[in-house]
Amino acid sequence: VEAHPSAHLDIDQSTIEKxxxxxxxxxxxxxxxxxxxxxxxxxxxxxxxxxxxxxMYVVDGVPITDQVQSTFSNSLDPSxxxxxxxxxxxxxxxxxxxxxxxxxxxxxxGLGSTQPIQGDVSLGLSRFDTRELGFSGRGGxxxxxxxxxxxxxxxxxxxxxVNVENLHNHGTTGRISxxxxxxxxxxxxxxxxxxxxxxDRDVVNLASQQAAGMNQTAHNTDTNLNLGWTxxxxxxxxxxxxxxxxxxxxxxxxx
Numbered sequence: 376v377e378a379h380p381s382a383h384l385d386i387d388q389s390t391i392e393k394x395x396x397x398x399x400x401x402x403x404x405x406x407x408x409x410x411x412x413x414x415x416x417x418x419x420x421x422x423x424x425x426x427x428x429x430x431m432y433v434v435d436g437v438p439i440t441d442q443v444q445s446t447f448s449n450s451l452d453p454s455x456x457x458x459x460x461x462x463x464x465x466x467x468x469x470x471x472x473x474x475x476x477x478x479x480x481x482x483x484x485g486l487g488s489t490q491p492i493q494g495d496v497s498l499g500l501s502r503f504d505t506r507e508l509g510f511s512g513r514g515g516x517x518x519x520x521x522x523x524x525x526x527x528x529x530x531x532x533x534x535x536x537v538n539v540e541n542l543h544n545h546g547t548t549g550r551i552s553x554x555x556x557x558x559x560x561x562x563x564x565x566x567x568x569x570x571x572x573x574x575d576r577d578v579v580n581l582a583s584q585q586a587a588g589m590n591q592t593a594h595n596t597d598t599n600l601n602l603g604w605t606x607x608x609x610x611x612x613x614x615x616x617x618x619x620x621x622x623x624x625x626x627x628x629x630x
Contacts (some may be wrong), residue, residue, distance in 0.1 A: 382464030384410050390482075391453050398507050399499060400526030400550065401450040403443075407478065410461050415535075420446050421474040423463065431474040435482055435554075435568060437601050437619045438470065445534060445548075448595050448623065449572030453553040454511055454524045457483045482568060485513035485520030486556040495613040503532035503541070518558045536579040543585060546576030562607040571598045578627070590630045597623040 386406065395408060396402035404421055407413050412424050421444070423430055443451060462470075462477040470477050494512030499505075509526035509588040526546065526549065533546025550572035559567045578591035601618035 383460050383462045386459045386461065388457055391456055392461070397501060398505065398528045399497070400452045400454065400507060400509055400528055401445060401548065402453045403451045404445065406453060406459075407461065410463070412463050412476070420444055426467065429473075430476040431470060431472075431477045433470065433477060433479045434599070435480070435566070435601060436603060436615060436617050437495060437599070437621070438471075439621065440474075441623060445574070447625070449548060449550060450572045450596050451480070452509075452526050452550045454509060454526065455465060455482050455522070455570070457481045457556075477595065480552050480589075482552070482565075483513065483522045483524075484554055484556050485515040485522045486558060486564075487517060488513055488515045488520055490514055491516075499528075503530055505532065511623035515556075520556045521554065523551070523553045525549070533576050534579055538579075538581055538584075540582060542582065543577045543580040543590070546573040546574065548576070564605045566601075566603045566605075568601045568603075569599065572596065588630065592628045594626045594628070595624065597621070 378501070391406060394402060394406050394415040396405040408415055408421060413421050415421050432443050434482075441615060442448060459482050460479040462479065466474060466477055492514040494510065497507075497509040499507035505528070507526065509524070511522070511524040513522040515521055523580075527547070528549070529547045531545050532541055533544055536542075536544060550570065552568070552570035554566060554568040559565055574595045576593055576594070578593055580589055593626040599619070599621050601617060603615065606614040606616060
């Protein structure tokens, strides 16, 4: 029996890897849409129980309150995620405010790896000239570990528009993530993670906008740094502290 004050759904790494999606490095939205209460809107946007973008991400204890979706920002890469918890009811006070849902992510770590280096490379091709390249690597010892992942994709159907013609919808995106862990004695763990992403895409046209020659483009970037420390007090209690930085930019270029 699990004692938990919130309505939540736990998603492990094997499930994350098996969920079908057009582009694996942009699969976070597809994963959330498999959970109860999430519905999809035009251009791949999603809502939870009628909310409008009120979904908070928490990555290794660091809150991200802006809208992390392909329409407004850079998607998170599921290849960096070890496990995720989707909290959909009874959101506790530790998350602040009143988000409609919380996506609590734990990133992969190389701590305790049996090999100094191991990894994989992936390549994907599909319709609409969609191409994707990804990689991941991890390694370390009993006291130190690292994990690095990255992915980039390009498509002539970058978003999922409502118009059948798929007008003016080319885009490219990429993200790289890293995490380093140090085991300091038997009760302390120090971690540092850094990630960043960038997206350059067309703003999808309706038929009338295409006929008028509209050619708007959007450019999004984000940078994330996180230094955290965990101290084990006893078998049932621990102390966590973190200092972090998140910066993001969004620019719309007119016709």
